[in-house]
Amino acid sequence: MNDANPTASASTASMWEYAPAPERTPLEIDDRYGLFINGEFRSPNSRRWFESLNPATGEVLSKVANANQQDVDDAVSAARQALPSWSRLSGQERAKYLFRIARRIQERARELSVLETMDGGKPIKESRDIDIPLAARHFFYHAGWADKLQWAFAGATPRPVGVCGQIIPWNFPLLMAAWKIAPALACGNTCVLKPAETTSLTALRLAEIFQEAGLPPGVVNIVTGAGKTGQLLAAHEDIDKLAFTGSTEVGKKIAEVAAVGDRRLTLELGGKSPHIIFADAALDQAVEGVVNGIWFNQGHVCCAGSRLLVEESIQDEMIRRLKHRLGSLRVGDPLDKNTDIGAINNPEQLDKIKGYVEAGQAEGAVLHEVTTQSLPKKGLWFRPCFLTGVQPSHVIARDEIFGPVLAMMTFRTPEEAIKRANNSPYGLAAGVWTDKGARIFEMAKRLQAGVIWCNTYNQFDAASPFGGVKESGFGREGGRHGLRAYVRI
Amino acid sequence: MPQRVDVAKTWKLFIGGQFVRSESGQSFPIEHRRHGTTLNLCRGSRKDLRDAVEAAHSASEKWASASGYLRGQIIYRMAEMLESRRSEMSEALAAVGTSTPKKRLDEVDAAIDRLVGFAGWADKIEQILGGQNPVPGPYYNITVPEPSGVVGVLPPDRPALLASISMLAAPLCAGNTIVMLAPEGHPLPVALLAEIIATSDVPDGVINIMTGKREELMWHLADHREVDAVSAANLDDETLTELRQRAAESLKRVHHDSVTAAGWSKHESRCSPWNIEPFVEMKTMWHPSAC
Numbered sequence: 001m002n003d004a005n006p007t008a009s010a011s012t013a014s015m016w017e018y019a020p021a022p023e024r025t026p027l028e029i030d031d032r033y034g035l036f037i038n039g040e041f042r043s044p045n046s047r048r049w050f051e052s053l054n055p056a057t058g059e060v061l062s063k064v065a066n067a068n069q070q071d072v073d074d075a076v077s078a079a080r081q082a083l084p085s086w087s088r089l090s091g092q093e094r095a096k097y098l099f100r101i102a103r104r105i106q107e108r109a110r111e112l113s114v115l116e117t118m119d120g121g122k123p124i125k126e127s128r129d130i131d132i133p134l135a136a137r138h139f140f141y142h143a144g145w146a147d148k149l150q151w152a153f154a155g156a157t158p159r160p161v162g163v164c165g166q167i168i169p170w171n172f173p174l175l176m177a178a179w180k181i182a183p184a185l186a187c188g189n190t191c192v193l194k195p196a197e198t199t200s201l202t203a204l205r206l207a208e209i210f211q212e213a214g215l216p217p218g219v220v221n222i223v224t225g226a227g228k229t230g231q232l233l234a235a236h237e238d239i240d241k242l243a244f245t246g247s248t249e250v251g252k253k254i255a256e257v258a259a260v261g262d263r264r265l266t267l268e269l270g271g272k273s274p275h276i277i278f279a280d281a282a283l284d285q286a287v288e289g290v291v292n293g294i295w296f297n298q299g300h301v302c303c304a305g306s307r308l309l310v311e312e313s314i315q316d317e318m319i320r321r322l323k324h325r326l327g328s329l330r331v332g333d334p335l336d337k338n339t340d341i342g343a344i345n346n347p348e349q350l351d352k353i354k355g356y357v358e359a360g361q362a363e364g365a366v367l368h369e370v371t372t373q374s375l376p377k378k379g380l381w382f383r384p385c386f387l388t389g390v391q392p393s394h395v396i397a398r399d400e401i402f403g404p405v406l407a408m409m410t411f412r413t414p415e416e417a418i419k420r421a422n423n424s425p426y427g428l429a430a431g432v433w434t435d436k437g438a439r440i441f442e443m444a445k446r447l448q449a450g451v452i453w454c455n456t457y458n459q460f461d462a463a464s465p466f467g468g469v470k471e472s473g474f475g476r477e478g479g480r481h482g483l484r485a486y487v488r489i
Numbered sequence: 490m491p492q493r494v495d496v497a498k499t500w501k502l503f504i505g506g507q508f509v510r511s512e513s514g515q516s517f518p519i520e521h522r523r524h525g526t527t528l529n530l531c532r533g534s535r536k537d538l539r540d541a542v543e544a545a546h547s548a549s550e551k552w553a554s555a556s557g558y559l560r561g562q563i564i565y566r567m568a569e570m571l572e573s574r575r576s577e578m579s580e581a582l583a584a585v586g587t588s589t590p591k592k593r594l595d596e597v598d599a600a601i602d603r604l605v606g607f608a609g610w611a612d613k614i615e616q617i618l619g620g621q622n623p624v625p626g627p628y629y630n631i632t633v634p635e636p637s638g639v640v641g642v643l644p645p646d647r648p649a650l651l652a653s654i655s656m657l658a659a660p661l662c663a664g665n666t667i668v669m670l671a672p673e674g675h676p677l678p679v680a681l682l683a684e685i686i687a688t689s690d691v692p693d694g695v696i697n698i699m700t701g702k703r704e705e706l707m708w709h710l711a712d713h714r715e716v717d718a719v720s721a722a723n724l725d726d727e728t729l730t731e732l733r734q735r736a737a738e739s740l741k742r743v744h745h746d747s748v749t750a751a752g753w754s755k756h757e758s759r760c761s762p763w764n765i766e767p768f769v770e771m772k773t774m775w776h777p778s779a780c
């Protein structure tokens with residue numbers, strides 16, 4: 001989308017009509033989904049169910065079981081019982097289950113993509129091209145580790161940790177489940193997974209895939225519910241390892257709860273990642289990097305490049321180009337494969353995003369958004385935007401917004417860019433764009449973050465460790481380094 | 490009446506490369522187990538601890554970016570200095586009750602060898618713990634370990650010297666700066682260690698050593714936002730839980746080891762990269778590959 005004449009098409013957005021969405025294929029969704037415990041779906045002891053909505057339409061997709069203490073106990077106990085035989089199974093055999101799961105995800109990719117988009121609100125092109133293929137990739141990659149763990153840790157003999165409690169967020173539901181489950185199983189552990197309240201459906205499909213793959217009962221158990229269910233899992237005394245992905249605020253509480261006993265912990269938390277553009281950068285690519293960095297998945301991305309730091313001399317040019325790109329982003333029906341920005345996942349998040357943009361303007365920042373395109377009548381929507389005139393002290397420059405909202409600031413020297421970038425309690429990711437090779441390495445070295453994207457942004461892979469420093473948490477997911485959390489050595 | 494009156498040493502805290510008295514103006518006595526005399530050590534306060542953390546934090550960037558070769562040479566220099574003060578350190582171990590001369594010298598020798606071991610790690614850890622990641626697509630993807638930052642070190646009472654050196658050198662060689670609370674029961678060897686460090690070309694603030702009451706210091710260490718990780722060993726369950734709970738507020742990394750007295754002497758297991766790994770953060774860098 002690198003237009004030779006960037007201003008010409010900005011006003012054409014209103015002329016775009018929505019095409020019928022070919023992805024709107026009939027999808028079987030059960031009226032109710034029980035808990036997945038010991039290899040079977042079962043009604044919750046709580047006898048309580050909650051609705052899972054499509055955020056783009058407000059319609060009820062299904063009802064999902066709300067797990068209580070007894071349910072969590074059952075799931076943990078099933079995982080405990082499955083542990084001895086699963087951890088003793090040879091790595092070669094464990095691997096084959098994981099390979100099977102990867103293959104079934106690929107075979108059911110279409111259905112999983114559509115369901116992911118309906119349940120979570122993300123554009124179909126993202127669930128189709130990123131979430132689902134990457135989930136399969138995670139199982140395939142980690143399958144291969146299962147019989148090679150003795151080579152992964154220099155001089156050490158890795159053993160499984162035990163029963164893993166895993167709590168995941170709503171922004172990448174199936175992908176996060178894969179990130180958590182695949183390495184745990186490869187290393188010989190058993191799991192209890194708690195999906196996010198608003199996005200349980202693809203995790204439950206994954207449970208069907210486990211059944212199809214013949215995964216032994218109890219090796220993975222899935223308990224659905226709200227924050228309360230997550231708390232019960234985090235506090236469960238028979239959990240050996242806890243992994244949480246979510247906000248820093250909740251992560252701190254989890255760390256406190258998990259402090260009791262000999263429990264391992266990894267946390268993948270919030271961020272306010274700096275995205276630094278030097279004047280010598282290849283601007284066409286850099287602008288696309290910024291767009292992808294903040295407006296991917298409605299900005300519901302923990303590593304979103306939400307603090308744009310632009311070298312002062314190119315500020316006006318950057319504003320002009322970003323305004324143009326805003327005009328060409330399509331907001332609307334997530335099932336339309338041309339949609340760039342889908343629905344906001346839940347009403348609380350929408351309120352939070354609105355609140356931040358208002359706060360930003362109240363502090364003196366200037367809002368840039370393109371309003372020519374109308375938004376669908378029903379559903380949860382927020383126009384992508386960026387704000388200028390932002391000071392580092394402003395709340396929109398400090399807090400994680402978790403929405404399609406970019407705060408733009410400037411810098412004059414590399415030193416100032418580093419200072420501003422590191423001036424945050426978070427340290428998840430950072431982006432740098434420059435054509436100077438030596439500067440890339442120096443910036444990458446001095447930026448305080450777990451992932452540094454240089455002349456690119458938001459790249460993910462199963463072989464590449466992901467995770468943060470400072471208050472963005474600890475532990476890595478993916479790659480050889482991601483295995484560390486799932487073994488004792 | 491003796492012919493000559495001994496000149497007793499005033500023991501101090503070691504903060505920011507300086508030997509300072511405690512701001513508390515207080516000391517606590519320890520008995521020299523062999524001579525039956527009393528020594529007075531500084532009772533470090535919360536304010537002293539903050540100064541130590543501040544010093545460690547200020548020294549952090551430079552130490553982290555020093556080459557592994559340089560860090561290795563400085564840690565090796567610590568070993569040289571300890572070797573030359575072997576008998577003095579042995580005497581300090583006698584003061585805290587380490588029984589026989591042979592045991593004392595064995596511990597000092599093991600501590601020297603431990604330093605030499607970690608000195609060698611300083612320019613190798615990236616190759617063992619880091620690497621290139623085979624991602625699909627036209628990207629160059631590498632992961633390197635970087636130091637966590639400021640590490641608070643809480644060594645156990647025994648073996649006072651060897652455990653302290655092991656727990657100090659592991660994060661140090663990877664580029665972390667240190668605030669160490671000397672073992673409360675047996676602080677003397679570590680108080681003496683500060684003098685060895687002070688003459689080993691260790692930059693000011695890179696290692697800071699406090700004596701005092703654990704109870705008065707360790708919780709402030711756990712709370713302090715500029716402490717990035719805490720290394721502890723052989724804590725009881727209750728203390729460990731409280732340490733983890735307090736560390737949760739700032740998402741500090743807490744590493745705890747349970748090691749037997751004999752375990753500290755096992756060089757191969759105590760000087761492995763997995764003793765260093767808890768104090769590094771993996772940084773992953775992506776770059777497109779294209780012409």
